[in-house]
Amino acid sequence: MKVTKFGGSSLASAEQLSKVLEIIKSDKQRKFIVVSAPGKENPVDTKVTDSLIAYHDAYVTGAELSEIQNSIINRFKRIIEALQINPKLIDIITKDILSLSQLPQEDNPYLYDTFLAAGENNNAKLVAEYFRQNGLKARYINPGQAGLIVSNEPQNARILPSSYDKMEKLREYEGILVIPGFFGITADNHICTFSRGGSDITGSLIAAATSADLYENFTDVDGMFAAHPGVVKNPHSIKELTYKEMRELAYAGFSVLHDEALIPAYRGQVPLVIKNTNNPSHPGTKIVLERSTDKNPVVGISGDDKFISINMSKYLMNREVGFGRKVLQILEDLHIRWEHMPTGIDDLSIVIREREMTPIKEKEILTYLTHNLEVDEVSVTKNLSIIMIVGENMKSHVGVTATATKALSENKINITMISQGSSEVSVMFVVNSKDEKKAIKALYQAFFKE
């Protein structure tokens, strides 16, 4: 049994929905269908979710609502008419969209969530009705009925552990269930959304709770590539990679899936496949717990910019018990997430994402390091990029790092830092951002072309 999730671009138009219908029809294992809100039909189009945000904002600021309400309703109407679905659904959706402007504004922490969730919720009704009219035994089920009970944290809902047992019962339903993604219901019956990109979370939770054989995630790409197609021309597509590899690649620039969304499926040991609604015969990229070894130790190369490093040196630093801990403590006190901490003997650097830093925090840190920790030297390096070469098989291949460093040095790329952790799933290079693309090209050439 499979859980099949469709992203916004797969549901943006009647044409896309007809592809979705064919996909569902072609495999009887596809029992749980999780849907996003309709995405952009064309590049200048607006996602329904973005229109709902505008609707919410207009409502709370007391602006005129009819124009934005009509644009949302018309979006659904166009799809319903084009697919020749029972027009009664237009009335249902219209009523639902208009009813949002009757919600209490005061003491209502779920107002924003309720607006946003209307995109997925109405689209799930639409998809279920469309399936039914085309001969499938399908029904819409809302997250409350499905047992998806979440914490009272608006825009950051978490599943309650007790939900898993309730959701397991979904297996007993007959036919196809169409479930809106992105939100759950709180114990006191409010709509509460996951963090943005959260339709993937719904699919992942259902896959884990029902112990699905596979979680299919339909997007508008043929899966993942060994390097970013914007940097490397026609990169290889990846057939199979592990959750760990996926995480390491996602960390530095690969962003097909919201990686927190994968936790339930990972913990539930459900493999995942990323497929293309527009090219469903392509096998896509499968994400598994363990994979068979491959000749090539490297599965992918990714890169991401906007990192900075704080570098400090202090003579005999490493004799000082607690030095590193104190450095991490000041970061924690300032709510700064750090990424890496390469150490020499008397040197220590902290690599963080640029967005974590503000001028005032930077000043605070430098003052603390100089005055409290009495470092000899401290500096901040900006415009850094992290390049990751990833592959679980690297550990059984001597020489991956040699190949990588050779490729970089032959291309005159200075490596600011290297870190190869004991997991040996990845090697991380920090380079100046101006060299990022050149580095990815050089590494791709070294591991996939030679």
Add this chain to the structure above:
Amino acid sequence: MKVTKFGGSSLASAEQLSKVLEIIKSDKQRKFIVVSAPGKENPVDTKVTDSLIAYHDAYVTGAELSEIQNSIINRFKRIIEALQINPKLIDIITKDILSLSQLPQEDNPYLYDTFLAAGENNNAKLVAEYFRQNGLKARYINPGQAGLIVSNEPQNARILPSSYDKMEKLREYEGILVIPGFFGITADNHICTFSRGGSDITGSLIAAATSADLYENFTDVDGMFAAHPGVVKNPHSIKELTYKEMRELAYAGFSVLHDEALIPAYRGQVPLVIKNTNNPSHPGTKIVLERSTDKNPVVGISGDDKFISINMSKYLMNREVGFGRKVLQILEDLHIRWEHMPTGIDDLSIVIREREMTPIKEKEILTYLTHNLEVDEVSVTKNLSIIMIVGENMKSHVGVTATATKALSENKINITMISQGSSEVSVMFVVNSKDEKKAIKALYQAFFKE
């Protein structure tokens, strides 16, 4: 003006002392002479300091003392007679050695320190007398007179900041001053020793306080080699290296000098030279604050064994604020000094020296990681060695890491971890200890032979 320190082997016999005399005579800049206690005259000999420890132990346990007293006295006597120094000195030293057994045992935290310091103290008197009888204007000066006032921390004395001004006045003395190394005087007039190896500290403190032009440290080797002569056959000797490079090399196996001893000279910006009493015309190895660039980016390669790593992985570890800090906190609570912390995305390893770990501490850590930090996997890897390639010029040379990793992979040496910090003074490799020597040879070959 130079501060010149002689180690125990340079002062072990009349023959050695005559070399010391020639060294002092040959350069009028050598004004402050810091001496250790007589070391081993031959491999089966006992260092005077070790005899003094035995003497102390016999005294506190109430054992017979005359044999150990005589052996210490005779050691000095033999040197004095062979050098034909005024025999009155024998009486002075005899009285001093015997007087140690009159010291109060109770409520005397400085008892051990006073016994130990007698080696350096009497030897300084001997050296001064020898110089004087050979036409040098020399005098013995004890640390109290010299202004070397220290904290009340037996066996771990630290200089009091106010001492620097007093010691600066040593410049005004005429002639050569011979100062015993290894101890200072507390504000309440007790003898208090530095940590072991502390004669180097005395020299370093005097060099810094007097703003010496050079701190000469005479040993029994021609300076430092680019790799350990026990591993690499006839390695190059190092002409010049920086304090930073020295520290990085000393960290992993190079141990000519006690590195804490170098702090005062480093902070006082006094260059240091390591020379050989038995081969004084050899230029030795100079340790400087900054050095001119060299064609070879690598100055030395060192290695040390007996490291272990604690490896942990947890899905989405790096989203968790405070994770790394908590890991370091448990180590700090257990008084464990850590060395390196390489990180992947969801992986973190801590490299520590084996001696820092006990079975009970290991159990404590693993329980904490599993139960409190809820890691997915945890393991401990033993028998690791750290190899360092060191050189301040590495930062301006692209390709050092490439050359190193190539050399290691061609020799089928698996690199468990790599860390190249932002200082770029060194690159650290962690390998299995069975590969340590092979790795050092391969790296030496790559950087010094090709």
